[in-house]
Amino acid sequence: MATGRTHRPATRSRGIPEATVARLPLYLRALTALSERSVPTVSSEELAAAAGVNSAKLRKDFSYLGSYGTRGVGYDVEYLVYQISRELGLTQDWPVVIVGIGNLGAALANYGGFASRGFRVAALIDADPAMAGKPVAGIPVQHTDELEKIIKDNGVSIGVIATPAGAAQPVCDRLVAAGVTSILNFAPTVLSVPDGVDVRKVDLSIELQILAFHEQRKAGEEAAGTESAAAAAVARNDSAEQGPDGDVPAVMPA
Amino acid sequence: MATGRTHRPATRSRGIPEATVARLPLYLRALTALSERSVPTVSSEELAAAAGVNSAKLRKDFSYLGSYGTRGVGYDVEYLVYQISRELGLTQDWPVVIVGIGNLGAALANYGGFASRGFRVAALIDADPAMAGKPVAGIPVQHTDELEKIIKDNGVSIGVIATPAGAAQPVCDRLVAAGVTSILNFAPTVLSVPDGVDVRKVDLSIELQILAFHEQRKAGEEAAGTESAAAAAVARNDSAEQGPDGDVPAVMPA
DNA sequence: CCCTGTGAATACCTTCACAGCG
DNA sequence: CGCTGTGAAGGTATTCACAGGG
Numbered sequence: 001m002a003t004g005r006t007h008r009p010a011t012r013s014r015g016i017p018e019a020t021v022a023r024l025p026l027y028l029r030a031l032t033a034l035s036e037r038s039v040p041t042v043s044s045e046e047l048a049a050a051a052g053v054n055s056a057k058l059r060k061d062f063s064y065l066g067s068y069g070t071r072g073v074g075y076d077v078e079y080l081v082y083q084i085s086r087e088l089g090l091t092q093d094w095p096v097v098i099v100g101i102g103n104l105g106a107a108l109a110n111y112g113g114f115a116s117r118g119f120r121v122a123a124l125i126d127a128d129p130a131m132a133g134k135p136v137a138g139i140p141v142q143h144t145d146e147l148e149k150i151i152k153d154n155g156v157s158i159g160v161i162a163t164p165a166g167a168a169q170p171v172c173d174r175l176v177a178a179g180v181t182s183i184l185n186f187a188p189t190v191l192s193v194p195d196g197v198d199v200r201k202v203d204l205s206i207e208l209q210i211l212a213f214h215e216q217r218k219a220g221e222e223a224a225g226t227e228s229a230a231a232a233a234v235a236r237n238d239s240a241e242q243g244p245d246g247d248v249p250a251v252m253p254a
Numbered sequence: 255m256a257t258g259r260t261h262r263p264a265t266r267s268r269g270i271p272e273a274t275v276a277r278l279p280l281y282l283r284a285l286t287a288l289s290e291r292s293v294p295t296v297s298s299e300e301l302a303a304a305a306g307v308n309s310a311k312l313r314k315d316f317s318y319l320g321s322y323g324t325r326g327v328g329y330d331v332e333y334l335v336y337q338i339s340r341e342l343g344l345t346q347d348w349p350v351v352i353v354g355i356g357n358l359g360a361a362l363a364n365y366g367g368f369a370s371r372g373f374r375v376a377a378l379i380d381a382d383p384a385m386a387g388k389p390v391a392g393i394p395v396q397h398t399d400e401l402e403k404i405i406k407d408n409g410v411s412i413g414v415i416a417t418p419a420g421a422a423q424p425v426c427d428r429l430v431a432a433g434v435t436s437i438l439n440f441a442p443t444v445l446s447v448p449d450g451v452d453v454r455k456v457d458l459s460i461e462l463q464i465l466a467f468h469e470q471r472k473a474g475e476e477a478a479g480t481e482s483a484a485a486a487a488v489a490r491n492d493s494a495e496q497g498p499d500g501d502v503p504a505v506m507p508a
Numbered sequence: 509c510c511c512t513g514t515g516a517a518t519a520c521c522t523t524c525a526c527a528g529c530g
Numbered sequence: 531c532g533c534t535g536t537g538a539a540g541g542t543a544t545t546c547a548c549a550g551g552g
Contacts, residue, residue, distance in 0.1 A: 089471075202461055214452045
């Protein structure tokens with residue numbers, strides 16, 4: 001995915017490729033697991049296996065951050081955790097609001113991975129007055145009327161939209177007007193936002209459709225008898241590359 | 255996202271680029287909306303805007319499917335809906351099982367986008383005996399013990415994992431052993447699977463972390479005063495490219 | 509004359525392979 | 531001697547720009 005800052009005119013050396021940024025969270029998760037097991041150092045080979053990528057890619061990714069490894073040894077786990085966290089901006093606290101507290105919104109509110117990594121659910125917002133005051137994941141749901149006030153009072157810059165498709169754009173507009181500049185959209189719609197606002201999209205049915213495409217292809221191959229090369233290809237497979245999101249939802253500058 | 259069939263040695267002409275495949279569902283959604291409004295034809299420019307991509311990309315994507323447009327006019331909406339559906343394998347019925355019926359699993363079960371596009375929730379499975387028999391989205395939850403039987407009886411080839419991280423790999427192994435060859439994984443873990451099995455991954459916290467990265471960068475730019483070029487870049491932005499998932503979770507052959 | 513389809517140019521990502529540090 | 535860091539090579543994806551059909 002091209003994505004993001006395509007339009008940026010040769011910014012300073014600080015330019016970390018988007019594809020690399022998308023993998024940093026994966027590395028971070030693997031490193032955190034190692035850290036919890038008190039593993040002091042790790043080689044690119046080992047860490048790559050844990051993260052589901054190949055080691056050359058991992059080393060190149062890290063090379064954009066700086067030279068944090070030791071030749072002949074590997075990487076210091078704790079140090080790398082810190083460096084990646086800092087690069088991702090996780091050493092600071094990001095208040096987040098979730099709009100739309102249905103099953104999905106509730107799942108997000110309960111999701112532990114949030115709090116553990118710099119994110120704090122500042123508020124839950126829903127349009128249904130019957131929800132108001134009800135606690136979800138220990139946080140009382142507030143009515144949409146309060147949206148602007150909540151954003152401003154908490155200095156929220158990241159919003160999560162988990163509403164039905166129809167409500168997404170209006171909610172998005174209000175979030176942006178109130179000062180939100182990054183949006184994670186779970187509603188199956190294309191949002192339009194002004195320049196300077198990032199949107200990332202997570203779409204369940206799209207993922208399934210992509211799987212169906214590959215599934216269909218597999219079936220076709222079988223039927224087509226032994227198309228020699230194809231069959232062999234499926235058999236031989238070395239580095240079990242687990243696409244994290246290599247091409248996951250793209251960020252878009254505007 | 256590299257992804258998928260990287261290892262495949264020059265398969266037949268049928269090779270549609272992975273990035274294109276990832277966008278087909280987007281086009282399909284936009285087209286379906288047009289179809290519901292009884293719009294008969296659409297130009298690449300209009301459709302591209304609706305899908306949040308640029309028109310050159312869209313035309314190139316369609317060119318891999320064949321020549322379905324009419325010069326000087328555009329594309330026939332109904333015809334294109336059919337062609338894309340067929341290409342994605344959505345003209346057939348895909349039974350799907352969802353394992354792990356917490357908030358997220360319930361959200362998935364209730365998600366309308368499933369049924370509407372060739373997918374049928376064949377069963378909901380959870381390890382909690384207390385859940386057994388309870389209907390979610392009108393479908394009774396079954397216990398994990400039944401997993402193998404369910405897969406086989408229903409000819410399921412696509413499984414969705416919405417369990418906690420710890421349970422994901424064992425569940426995955428059982429799904430695969432029972433015959434599932436495509437997995438959509440919502441648990442924050444790297445799954446290992448044998449060759450020939452595709453895994454796609456959706457990870458909420460990763461998306462948020464990527465947003466945080468860009469958010470941090472924005473803040474930094476402001477602080478750095480007017481770094482001329484950067485500021486200008488944010489201002490000038492033409493085609494509001496909404497990355498669908500250009501690089502969304504990558505498929506991995508195994 | 510408008511809009512598709514596509515070669516050619518460009519940008520981006522991944523992988524290879526190895527120099528060189530610890 | 532092992533493992534990082536990185537030039538260079540190879541692939542893939544995006545964008546440009548225009549030929550040519552309806």
